[in-house]
Structures are given as C-alpha cells and as structure tokens.
Amino acid sequence: GQLFRLEDYRPTDYLIPQTSLTFDLHPERTIVRAVLSVERREGVSASQPLVLDGDDLKLVGLTVNGALLGDNGYRATPERLEIAELPAEDRFTVEIVTEINPTTNRQLMGLYRSSGVYCTQCEAEGFRRITYFLDRPDVLSVYTVRIEASKAEAPVLLSNGNPMEAGDLAGGRHFAVWHDPHPKPSYLFALVAGDLGSIRDSFTTRSGTKVDLAIYVEDGKEPRALYAMDALKRSMQWDEEVFGREYDLDVFNVVAVSDFNMGAMENKGLNVFNDKYVLADAETATDTDYAGIEAVIAHEYFHNWTGNRITCRDWFQLCLKEGLTVFRDHEFSADQRSRAVKRIAEVKTLKAHQFPEDAGPLAHPVRPRQYREINNFYTATVYEKGSEVVRMIRTILGPDLFRKGMDLYFERHDGEAATIEDFVKAFEDASGRDLSQFALWYEQAGTPNLSVSYDYDPAEKTFTIELEQSLKATPGQSRKKPMHIPIEFGLIGSDGKDITPASATGAEVTGDVIHLRQRKEKVRFTGIGERPVPSLLRGFSAPVTLASELPHEDLIFLALNDSDPVGRWQALTKLLTGALIAGVKQVRGGKPPVIDADIVNLVGEIAANETLDAAFRALCLTPPGESDIAREIGDNIDPDAVLASREALIKAIAEAHRQAFAALYDKLANTGTFSPDAESAGRRALRNCLLDYLSVAEADPSHATAQFRAADNMTDRAAALGVLVHRFGDSDSAREALGAFEERFGGDPLVMDKWFMVQATRPGAAALDRVRALMSHRLFSLDNPNRTRALIGLFATANQTGFNRADGAAYDFFADMILKIDRENPQLAARLLTALRSWRSLEPVRREHARAALARIAATEKLSTDVKDIVERTLG
Ligand code: HT7
Numbered sequence: 001g002q003l004f005r006l007e008d009y010r011p012t013d014y015l016i017p018q019t020s021l022t023f024d025l026h027p028e029r030t031i032v033r034a035v036l037s038v039e040r041r042e043g044v045s046a047s048q049p050l051v052l053d054g055d056d057l058k059l060v061g062l063t064v065n066g067a068l069l070g071d072n073g074y075r076a077t078p079e080r081l082e083i084a085e086l087p088a089e090d091r092f093t094v095e096i097v098t099e100i101n102p103t104t105n106r107q108l109m110g111l112y113r114s115s116g117v118y119c120t121q122c123e124a125e126g127f128r129r130i131t132y133f134l135d136r137p138d139v140l141s142v143y144t145v146r147i148e149a150s151k152a153e154a155p156v157l158l159s160n161g162n163p164m165e166a167g168d169l170a171g172g173r174h175f176a177v178w179h180d181p182h183p184k185p186s187y188l189f190a191l192v193a194g195d196l197g198s199i200r201d202s203f204t205t206r207s208g209t210k211v212d213l214a215i216y217v218e219d220g221k222e223p224r225a226l227y228a229m230d231a232l233k234r235s236m237q238w239d240e241e242v243f244g245r246e247y248d249l250d251v252f253n254v255v256a257v258s259d260f261n262m263g264a265m266e267n268k269g270l271n272v273f274n275d276k277y278v279l280a281d282a283e284t285a286t287d288t289d290y291a292g293i294e295a296v297i298a299h300e301y302f303h304n305w306t307g308n309r310i311t312c313r314d315w316f317q318l319c320l321k322e323g324l325t326v327f328r329d330h331e332f333s334a335d336q337r338s339r340a341v342k343r344i345a346e347v348k349t350l351k352a353h354q355f356p357e358d359a360g361p362l363a364h365p366v367r368p369r370q371y372r373e374i375n376n377f378y379t380a381t382v383y384e385k386g387s388e389v390v391r392m393i394r395t396i397l398g399p400d401l402f403r404k405g406m407d408l409y410f411e412r413h414d415g416e417a418a419t420i421e422d423f424v425k426a427f428e429d430a431s432g433r434d435l436s437q438f439a440l441w442y443e444q445a446g447t448p449n450l451s452v453s454y455d456y457d458p459a460e461k462t463f464t465i466e467l468e469q470s471l472k473a474t475p476g477q478s479r480k481k482p483m484h485i486p487i488e489f490g491l492i493g494s495d496g497k498d499i500t501p502a503s504a505t506g507a508e509v510t511g512d513v514i515h516l517r518q519r520k521e522k523v524r525f526t527g528i529g530e531r532p533v534p535s536l537l538r539g540f541s542a543p544v545t546l547a548s549e550l551p552h553e554d555l556i557f558l559a560l561n562d563s564d565p566v567g568r569w570q571a572l573t574k575l576l577t578g579a580l581i582a583g584v585k586q587v588r589g590g591k592p593p594v595i596d597a598d599i600v601n602l603v604g605e606i607a608a609n610e611t612l613d614a615a616f617r618a619l620c621l622t623p624p625g626e627s628d629i630a631r632e633i634g635d636n637i638d639p640d641a642v643l644a645s646r647e648a649l650i651k652a653i654a655e656a657h658r659q660a661f662a663a664l665y666d667k668l669a670n671t672g673t674f675s676p677d678a679e680s681a682g683r684r685a686l687r688n689c690l691l692d693y694l695s696v697a698e699a700d701p702s703h704a705t706a707q708f709r710a711a712d713n714m715t716d717r718a719a720a721l722g723v724l725v726h727r728f729g730d731s732d733s734a735r736e737a738l739g740a741f742e743e744r745f746g747g748d749p750l751v752m753d754k755w756f757m758v759q760a761t762r763p764g765a766a767a768l769d770r771v772r773a774l775m776s777h778r779l780f781s782l783d784n785p786n787r788t789r790a791l792i793g794l795f796a797t798a799n800q801t802g803f804n805r806a807d808g809a810a811y812d813f814f815a816d817m818i819l820k821i822d823r824e825n826p827q828l829a830a831r832l833l834t835a836l837r838s839w840r841s842l843e844p845v846r847r848e849h850a851r852a853a854l855a856r857i858a859a860t861e862k863l864s865t866d867v868k869d870i871v872e873r874t875l876g
C-alpha cells in the first residue's frame with residue numbers, strides 16, 4: 001500500500017461546488033448519474049487533468065459540458081478517472097454514470113444492502129465506491145440527490161438535508177429529491193432506501209425553528225427506538241445550553257441498520273446507526289446498552305458542529321472532529337448522569353484500550369503523521385486520547401476561557417475544513433496563553449510516566465513535591481520532548497479536608513493545578529501545618545501513568561477520604577493492583593496467593609458506606625480485570641496465573657463479607673417498574689457485583705438461578721447468566737439458563753449477541769472448542785459484524801485464558817478467521833486483528849505461538865491493505 005504523509009498535503013487543482021446525484025436503485029444493478037459542476041482553481045493550467053478517485057467502479061457514461069470525449073480524452077480504471085480533455089473555461093460540468101452492485105458489497109463501504117435496506121457508508125473513502133469524485137474531506141460541495149426505487153421494496157427514500165419533492169413513477173417505482181444547502185465533503189453523503197418503520201417527534205430550537213425528528217428502524221421495532229429519541233432531544237437541548245450550538249436543517253433523521261462496521265455515522269441530517277446503538281427496552285437491553293445509546297446518539301448529533309459544519313482538512317486531522325466530539329459526548333453523559341462515575345468509566349476505557357495501543361507496536365500520535373490505510377486510524381488514540389487532550393485544554397484554561405476558545409473556533413472556521421493548528425490557535429487567541437508546548441500532545445505518541453516523590457519539613461511547615469516525566473520511544477519516534485502536563489491535586493489533612501497552602505514556588509501552580517513543563521521540577525508549598533496526604537492527578541487530569549512512592553496507609557487513607565471520587569478510586573485501584581500482582585508472583589512460584597486483610601476490609605468498608613453512590617461502590621467492588629493486571633505487569637505475562645490471582649482475591653473478599661453482602665444484596669432488590677435512569681442502574685450494578693461475590697462465597701448457583709428466573713429486565717438477567725456460565729459453566733443450572741435465554745430471544749440476533757458473548761468469554765482453555773461449535777449456530781454469520789464481534793472479537797479480547805491458551809491453538813484459529821473475514825470485509829478483519837497487538841508482552845511460549853500466527857497471516861497472498869498494514873506493524 002501507498003504511504004500517505006501529512007507533510008505532502010496539497011490543495012486540489014479543481015473544486016466541485018455543486019453535485020447532483022441520481023440513483024436508480026436496483027438490488028444488483030444500481031445506476032448512479034453524477035453531475036458535477038467543476039471549478040478550476042486560480043493559477044491552474046487547463047492542461048492539468050482532472051483526476052477523480054474511484055474504488056471498484058464501472059464507468060458506463062461520461063460527458064464534459066454535455067459532449068462525449070475522444071478516446072484519448074480520458075482514462076478510466078476501477079480506481080481512477082483521469083479527464084485530460086477539458087474546456088479552457090474555469091467552470092464546466094462533468095457528467096459521470098457508474099454501475100454498482102449493492103447486494104454483493106460485503107465490505108459495507110459505499111452503497112450496500114443490509115437486510116433488504118439500501119444504505120451507504122462513505123467515511124472515510126467509501127464515496128468513491130459510488131461514483132468517481134474528489135473523495136477527500138477538503139472538497140466541499142452542495143448536494144442535490146434524486147432517488148428512484150421500487151415503491152414496494154423501498155417505500156422510504158432518504159438522503160441528506162431537506163426533502164424537496166417526491167412522487168410516483170411508472171412501473172411501480174417512485175422518487176424523492178433531497179437538497180442539502182450546507183456544503184459538505186463526500187464522506188458525509190448518505191442515502192437510505194427500504195421498507196422501514198419509524199417514530200417521529202420534533203424539537204424547537206432556541207431561535208424558534210421547529211425540526212422534524214424521525215428514527216427509522218426495522219418494521220415492528222418502533223417502540224424500541226423511544227429511548228434513542230429521548231436521548232436525541234436531550235442532546236439537542238444540551239448542545240444549545242452548553243456550547244451554544246443550534247441545529248440547522250428542517251429535519252433530522254436517524255436510521256438503524258443491522259450490518260454496520262462501526263457504531264454509527266454522522267452524515268449530515270441523516271445519521272446511520274448500527275442497530276445496537278438505537279434499539280432498547282427493559283426486556284432486551286442492559287443498562288450498559290442504554291448508556292451506550294445515549295452516548296452514541298449524542299456523539300453523532302454533536303458532530304453536526306464538530307465535524308460537519310467544521311470538518312477536517314485531511315484525514316491526518318481526524319482527531320479534530322473525533323477527539324473533540326468524544327469530549328463533548330463525555331461531558332453530555334456526565335451532565336445527564338453521575339459525573340464522577342462517568343469519569344471513572346472513561347478512565348477505565350482509556351486504560352483498557354488506549355494505554356495498550358500507546359505501549360505497543362501500533363502506537364501513533366493523536367494526530368498521525370503517516371498512514372497506509374486510513375480505516376486503521378479510527379483508534380482509541382485518535383478518539384479517547386484525542387478527547388483527553390481537549391479535556392486538558394479545558395483544565396489549563398479553566399471553563400470560561402475554554403468556552404471562549406470554542407466560540408472563537410466556531411466563529412472562525414464555520415464552513416471550513418480545518419486543522420489542529422486552527423483549533424489550538426483559537427484557544428491561544430481566546431486566552432493569551434502559549435500552547436505551543438502543549439501541542440506536543442498531538443505529535444508525540446506514548447503514555448508519559450510521572451514519577452513523584454514527596455518531602456515534608458515540619459520545622460519549615462513546607463511540603464515539597466518532586467515530579468519527573470518520561471516518555472518511552474514509540475515506532476518512528478525515538479527521542480521525545482517534555483510535555484506540558486496539567487496535574488490536578490489536593491493536599492489532605494488528617495481530618496480528611498483539603499489544606500490550602502499559603503504559597504507555592506517552583507513549577508507553575510494555578511488554583512488546584514500544577515503545570516509540569518520541564519523533565520524534572522519541584523513544587524514547594526508553604527504554610528502546611530501537618531504532614532498532608534497528597535492526592536495527585538485528581539479527575540485523572542492527564543492521560544499518564546503515575547509512579548508515586550505513597551505508602552500503603554496513605555493509599556488506604558485516600559481510598560476512604562479523598563474528596564475527589566476519582567482520586568479515591570485511583571488509590572483503591574493501586575492497592576488492588578499491587579495485591580493482584582503480588583498474587584501472580586506467588587502463583588507462578590507455586591504458592592497460593594496471600595491476601596492482605598487490610599485490602600479485604602477496605603473493600604467491605606466501601607461496600608457498606610451508604611453515603612456513597614451505588615454505581616461508585618460497584619466500580620470499587622470490581623477488581624481490576626485480567627487484562628488490566630497484565631497491562632500493569634507489562635511483560636512475560638502468564639494469563640493463567642493472572643486469573644488465579646484475581647480469583648483468589650475475589651474469593652477472599654467474598655468469604656470475608658459473605659453475610660454483609662447477602663444482606664445488602666437483599667436490601668437492593670428491585671422495587672417498582674424498570675427505569676434506565678443512572679440511580680436505578682447504579683443500584684443494579686452494585687447488586688449484580690454482590691451476586692457474583694455471593695455465588696463465589698456459597699460455591700452455589702442458586703442465587704444466580706433465582707435472579708435469572710425472576711429478572712424483569714435484561715441487566716439482571718444477563719448478569720445472572722454471566723455468573724452461571726462463568727462460575728458454574730458445567731452445571732445443569734448454566735445449561736438450563738442458556739437454553740431458556742435462547743428459547744426466549746432466539747428470534748432476535750441482536751439480543752442473542754449477549755448469549756454468544758457470555759459463552760465466548762467463559763475462562764479456560766476449553767473456550768476455543770465452544771467458540772468453534774457456536775459458529776455453527778443458525779444465527780451466527782461471519783458476514784455480520786455484530787455477530788462476528790460478539791463471538792470472535794470478544795473471545796480474542798475478553799477471554800485472556802481462553803484466547804491465550806498455552807498450546808497456541810486459539811491463535812491459529814484466530815488467524816484462520818482473520819483470513820476468512822478479510823476476503824469479505826477487510827475493515828472488520830483489520831480491527832479484530834488488533835487483539836494481537838500486545839503479543840510481545842506474553843511469556844515466551846505463548847509469544848512464539850502468537851508470532852507464528854501473525855507471520856502466517858503476513859505471508860498470505862492477496863491480503864487487503866487493511867490487514868497487511870496491521871499485521872506488518874504488529875510484527876514490527
Ligand atoms: N465518524 C464515524 C467513523 C467511521 C465509520 C462509521 C461507520 C462505518 C465506518 C466508519 N469509518 C469511520 C463514526 C464516528 O466516530 O462518529
């Protein structure tokens with residue numbers, strides 16, 4: 001594959017201010033007529049050909065200003081249309097007719113059919129699979145789209161913008177015309193046509209415009225879209241209140257489809273969703289599903305300003321829209337739910353997905369400098385770390401200047417394709433602060449490590465913090481510069497209250513933020529009457545790892561007293577991780593893990609503290625996962641020892657608190673009808689944590705079976721099923737529960753994904769045979785991304801002992817699957833393959849098996865550019 005580099009960016013010679021498309025939809029033979037009004041840029045010679053992108057296209061017609069071209073006037077391949085015979089005038093019209101087959105399109109990019117519904121996916125480079133075009137984000141065009149289709153097959157015809165015209169045609173066909181007045185890049189184009197049901201509502205913007213809202217779903221599933229509609233209206237309101245952003249069309253449509261490569265897509269005025277992020281009711285969706293729907297609906301809606309009105313100059317700037325929009329959806333969810341609980345969930349996600357990326361062979365900067373396949377850069381680094389970078393800008397500037405900077409960014413760049421430099425400059429200009437060093441967060445890959453030591457001088461009443469930052473080499477970046485790291489902090493007195501220092505010298509301190517800029521710096525606080533316990537990185541104010549020399553007692557104190565819940569959770573996590581790692585060493589030395597009673601008591605104390613949010617207590621009661629422990633160990637990982645250590649800790653906690661947990665479990669029982677609100681969800685989360693502990697303490701499935709049978713909602717049912725399958729997998733209770741679940745939900749593949757997932761993640765080497773057997777289930781298909789992710793994806797990413805079995809058989813199976821999926825859907829195959837990115841951290845035997853599986857993939861002929869890029873970088 002070709003290497004694309006940021007420094008090679010050049011604007012195009014031609015612009016396409018207007019695009020008119022006509023689709024004559026047929027399942028196997030769709031004709032697309034594109035009429036492009038083209039403008040030559042000033043200074044560009046008429047002898048400069050117009051070179052348009054294509055992908056797998058068949059050209060069936062071409063004219064320029066209405067005239068056919070001579071044989072030497074153009075050259076067409078499936079990948080490119082070069083038109084050399086062009087008029088001398090700077091404005092002309094190109095008409096292109098292409099023929100495409102939506103039915104055989106299994107890549108799910110371009111125009112494809114999903115369960116009989118025509119739909120498009122154009123980001124990043126799918127539009128070129130529909131027609132030849134300048135398919136890049138800095139070419140903005142006003143689109144008019146006419147869709148013609150069979151009225152029986154596709155009564156609903158949708159595209160971007162506002163509806164203009166509709167009517168019947170001969171032969172049982174009909175048409176609709178859509179016009180989007182906002183110039184947009186081709187990746188935001190969308191079309192949907194099919195037999196869909198819908199729910200409707202409206203939203204009146206604060207300037208008084210009524211917007212018609214609709215969510216389209218498979219016929220009969222309309223009631224399951226009500227929560228998504230509610231989330232959409234709350235998102236529209238919130239963006240007006242918090243960012244001052246109003247919606248800008250007469251209609252806003254959302255469509256749910258069942259075959260989709262990612263979560264959703266923000267096409268202007270016509271968001272297309274994976275049905276997983278639309279459909280929910282108590283019977284079929286868990287609290288996690290509800291939270292996911294709320295976040296993704298908000299995320300795509302927020303793109304209307306951050307992504308669509310202001311788009312990216314090129315794909316290197318992807319984080320300009322994605323990082324910023326993730327930050328916006330995080331803030332939205334924080335305002336709708338418990339802010340602290342939301343923040344802890346974000347930190348967990350960042351550490352689970354982004355930190356390993358930054359520490360492995362696929363590490364890249366938030367703004368990459370080069371790529372071979374852009375689809376492989378929709379990563380946790382671009383999205384989640386990109387969001388953390390925006391959050392740090394807010395921490396550094398404070399909320400008021402941050403808002404001023406955002407307003408300036410919107411004012412300056414509305415209607416443009418912008419860069420990260422434009423974004424950062426808006427904050428510099430709004431605040432007068434120099435952010436040039438800060439901007440290194442966009443350039444340098446890797447997670448900085450902060451080493452911290454403390455010194456209290458009782459005679460001088462001073463407390464000194466010494467900070468040192470370091471950043472390891474990452475692919476293509478061996479030497480790194482020191483970063484500007486904002487560290488929120490508190491100094492806690494023995495009464496649990498924060499001490500206000502009289503003064504601070506050394507590194508800059510603004511309010512409760514230390515600004516570390518040098519490689520090594522000290523801060524000296526005066527007027528500190530007693531030795532404080534420092535809480536650093538409150539709110540997880542920077543995406544770094546923290547190595548601090550705090551003693552055990554201080555961590556326990558923080559876990560119980562920090563006024564910042566994120567700080568409490570961080571202290572507890574540090575204690576638990578330390579204990580778990582010590583346990584791994586003991587297991588590998590052939591000894592049973594010795595569990596520290598202080599830690600067991602601490603967990604019990606937090607569980608019993610009813611002044612704390614139930615959701616927060618649930619987070620504290622869930623020990624770091626197997627992959628979290630592995631990440632903290634860093635190398636020579638034996639996943640079986642990790643599991644054994646974790647199980648020993650759970651058992652010790654479960655046995656010590658059996659009675660208290662049983663009483664609390666009963667007390668938290670359901671009352672009244674199901675509601676997905678944050679408080680009820682928190683109560684269920686805590687109760688389901690307790691169910692697991694109780695089942696371990698009792699070594700008996702009856703609590704879980706009773707809960708499974710009595711559950712009136714999917715959260716409780718799925719949690720009970722998880723305990724039964726993971727803890728008592730060979731019992732009749734587990735078999736019966738799996739059977740009952742299948743009987744009840746066997747008609748609904750999306751719900752059955754939970755059934756596949758729970759089995760794919762059952763620990764132990766035997767999981768591989770179960771996964772193999774489940775692939776023959778009538779509902780399973782490698783063609784459907786949700787099914788494939790539920791079974792193969794979860795097996796590879798969430799079953800550490802099953803996937804990393806010592807004989808390497810699961811890696812072999814996985815390699816076979818990747819190669820098979822790659823023939824149909826390279827984007828999906830490449831994404832799944834990243835499950836092997838941390839292979840070098842394994843112990844030598846597993847490492848060699850994993851390497852061999854990767855090498856076999858790499859040696860295969862006819863790999864897609866997607867998989868080739870990932871496998872080559874992974875092998876390094
Ligand atoms: N902007 C979108 C990213 C995306 C995508 C979505 C669906 C299928 C393929 C895709 N490639 C890239 C989704 C988002 O971040 O909002």
Ligand code: ZN
Nearest residue numbers: 299303322325
């Ligand atoms: Zn996005």
